[in-house]
Amino acid sequence: MGLLGSLRNSISQVANTLFASDAEPKRIGIYGPPNAGKTTLANRIARDWTGDAIGPESRIPHETRRARRKENVEIERNGQTVTIDIVDTPGVTTKVDYTEFLEHDIEKDEAVRRSREATEGVAEAMHWLREDVDGVIYVLDSVEDPFTQVNTMLIGIIESRDLPVLIFANKIDLDEAQINRIENAFPQHETVPLSALEGDNMDEVYDKIAAYFG
Amino acid sequence: MPHQCTSCQSTFPDGSKEMLSGCPNCGGNTFQYIPEGADPKDYEPEATEPPEPPVSEDSVTGRMGRAASTVREYVSAHQDKGETTDDTPSELEAERSEQSAETDSSEKQTIETGSTDTESLEDRAQASARGEVADVSELHSGGSTTGTRPTDSERQPGKSKTDTQTGSASSSPDSRKPPREDGRVAEEPNKAANTDLETLRSELNDQFESIRIVEPGQYELNLMELYDREEHIVALREDGKYVIEVPETWRDGADSPDRS
Numbered sequence: 001m002g003l004l005g006s007l008r009n010s011i012s013q014v015a016n017t018l019f020a021s022d023a024e025p026k027r028i029g030i031y032g033p034p035n036a037g038k039t040t041l042a043n044r045i046a047r048d049w050t051g052d053a054i055g056p057e058s059r060i061p062h063e064t065r066r067a068r069r070k071e072n073v074e075i076e077r078n079g080q081t082v083t084i085d086i087v088d089t090p091g092v093t094t095k096v097d098y099t100e101f102l103e104h105d106i107e108k109d110e111a112v113r114r115s116r117e118a119t120e121g122v123a124e125a126m127h128w129l130r131e132d133v134d135g136v137i138y139v140l141d142s143v144e145d146p147f148t149q150v151n152t153m154l155i156g157i158i159e160s161r162d163l164p165v166l167i168f169a170n171k172i173d174l175d176e177a178q179i180n181r182i183e184n185a186f187p188q189h190e191t192v193p194l195s196a197l198e199g200d201n202m203d204e205v206y207d208k209i210a211a212y213f214g
Numbered sequence: 215m216p217h218q219c220t221s222c223q224s225t226f227p228d229g230s231k232e233m234l235s236g237c238p239n240c241g242g243n244t245f246q247y248i249p250e251g252a253d254p255k256d257y258e259p260e261a262t263e264p265p266e267p268p269v270s271e272d273s274v275t276g277r278m279g280r281a282a283s284t285v286r287e288y289v290s291a292h293q294d295k296g297e298t299t300d301d302t303p304s305e306l307e308a309e310r311s312e313q314s315a316e317t318d319s320s321e322k323q324t325i326e327t328g329s330t331d332t333e334s335l336e337d338r339a340q341a342s343a344r345g346e347v348a349d350v351s352e353l354h355s356g357g358s359t360t361g362t363r364p365t366d367s368e369r370q371p372g373k374s375k376t377d378t379q380t381g382s383a384s385s386s387p388d389s390r391k392p393p394r395e396d397g398r399v400a401e402e403p404n405k406a407a408n409t410d411l412e413t414l415r416s417e418l419n420d421q422f423e424s425i426r427i428v429e430p431g432q433y434e435l436n437l438m439e440l441y442d443r444e445e446h447i448v449a450l451r452e453d454g455k456y457v458i459e460v461p462e463t464w465r466d467g468a469d470s471p472d473r474s
Contacts, residue, residue, distance in 0.1 A: 092437065093435070094434065094435050094436075094437060095432075095433070095434055095435070096432070096433045096435070097431070097432050097433075098430075098431030098432060099431075099432075108431075111431060112430055112431035115431040115432070115433065116430075116431065116433075116450050119425060119433040119435065119450055120447065120448065120449060120450055122435055122437075122440070123424065123425065123435075123440050123446070123447040123448075124446070124447075124448070126437060126440035126441045127440070127441075127443070127446040127447075129441060130441050130442075130443075131446075150437070153437055153438065154437070157437075157438075157441055
């Protein structure tokens with residue numbers, strides 16, 4: 001009986017190893033509120049490891065209004081390669097108002113269209129979270145207050161799905177950045193400070209990605 | 215002598231303190247005000263317009279107490295017969311229109327949930343309560359009577375499922391809370407309303423929009439609702455319609471005949 005049991009264990013270990021190597025890359029969703037720097041981060045990761053960008057970056061909120069995916073991003077860490085699919089998602093919010101775009105010198109018709117697309121984008125992001133994501137990088141602007149309804153709700157949903165999650169405290173190059181505030185807001189999760197724009201602390205970012213999602 | 219006890223007709227001067235804790239002669243707690251110079255005969259119980267009993271002309275306590283006792287009588291009669299005789303008097307319509315908005319709404323909700331047995335039960339109770347005179351002694355037992363009504367209805371083997379559900383739903387709060395000693399059973403219809411409201415609320419929650427269009431270009435999003443949806447909203451239209459992408463499993467069902 002003991003012999004059979006150990007034999008079975010050995011077989012399953014071998015099978016796991018085989019399947020693991022052939023397994024699909026994990027899909028990592030980059031989530032967060034609008035203007036946190038999600039696309040900047042996605043582009044930084046994609047450029048660093050594939051040479052391509054994922055999408056246009058902008059200071060205007062809701063620039064990303066459709067989820068974009070970069071497949072087979074191979075990240076090398078400590079002699080090992082971790083392959084992931086990166087999904088850059090539209091910023092999640094509970095209210096979208098076209099007047100927000102008017103402040104950025106956008107005509108009303110265009111602002112209304114952007115607003116509608118941004119709303120569709122949020123719906124899409126929430127759908128991805130439900131259906132198609134194996135892990136989450138939650139990006140926050142270190143300058144902004146992290147204690148918001150959207151952040152709490154999204155982190156709650158992610159936790160309820162038992163998805164691995166990393167909190168990225170972005171924009172640490174700015175003087176007003178407060179990393180501690182984010183660490184205190186979500187003490188149950190690992191917070192990694194970075195500046196996706198400047199490329200600050202990206203080594204730690206990749207270490208954590210490999211450790212959490214590899 | 216502007217204040218007159220409606221039970222024993224004792225009168226008390228304006229500002230009298232002795233009536234503050236009830237009529238010292240009969241213990242009644244309902245008084246009517248007779249202006250100075252008016253003929254007290256005009257205010258005698260017989261002269262009051264509706265066929266309300268003199269005991270508690272405008273007292274909800276009395277009315278509901280009678281309703282409760284009538285319900286009890288109805289239920290026990292129902293038990294004896296073992297079947298409902300669904301004779302709806304035409305005056306019920308008029309009675310219904312007289313009821314307060316709150317009672318009205320609770321009734322509507324009952325209708326919406328399809329509880330026809332309960333409806334006719336309440337209608338009869340209301341009609342009898344207004345038309346019949348009950349003993350004062352019955353008023354005090356009203357609260358406890360109502361408390362036991364659902365249990366009675368549960369015991370009936372011939373009761374319809376809806377009625378049993380309504381009964382058991384209102385009996386659970388009753389069992390937690392002792393009946394009020396003052397005979398007030400005003401909660402009785404409200405309990406039914408609360409049950410129905412809960413059902414309604416959960417229905418509304420189910421139907422709550424994922425995306426509310428405040429005006430073109432302004433949207434409010436229910437993130438939990440968006441997350442919970444199986445279908446995926448891919449496009450919005452300003453007329454409030456969505457274009458959705460249905461899950462694979464739905465398509466599988468539709469496609470299955472073609473495959474086979």
